[in-house]
Amino acid sequence: MEIAEKLYIGDVVEMRKAHPCGGTLWTVVRVGADIGLVCQTCGRRVLLPRRRFAHQAKRFVARGSPPEGAADETK
Numbered sequence: 001m002e003i004a005e006k007l008y009i010g011d012v013v014e015m016r017k018a019h020p021c022g023g024t025l026w027t028v029v030r031v032g033a034d035i036g037l038v039c040q041t042c043g044r045r046v047l048l049p050r051r052r053f054a055h056q057a058k059r060f061v062a063r064g065s066p067p068e069g070a071a072d073e074t075k
């Protein structure tokens with residue numbers, strides 16, 4: 001899944017594997033070499049390498065704002 005190619009802060013992502021707390025929805029809080037995620041159920045923050053994130057992410061539930069100047073192809 002090429003999900004990590006277009007990732008914005010504020011995106012909400014459903015993961016294939018549930019967190020130990022039972023939650024599967026995560027908010028993207030950092031986009032870099034590692035992806036920062038906050039569990040929406042328990043509030044825990046984790047960092048995932050981009051490759052691992054791409055493997056575990058299932059789908060977007062909500063999108064954050066694209067960086068200024070980026071073409072919006074997902075309308």
Ligand SMILES: [Zn+2]
Pocket residue numbers: 019020021022023039040041042043044
């Ligand atoms: Zn959790």
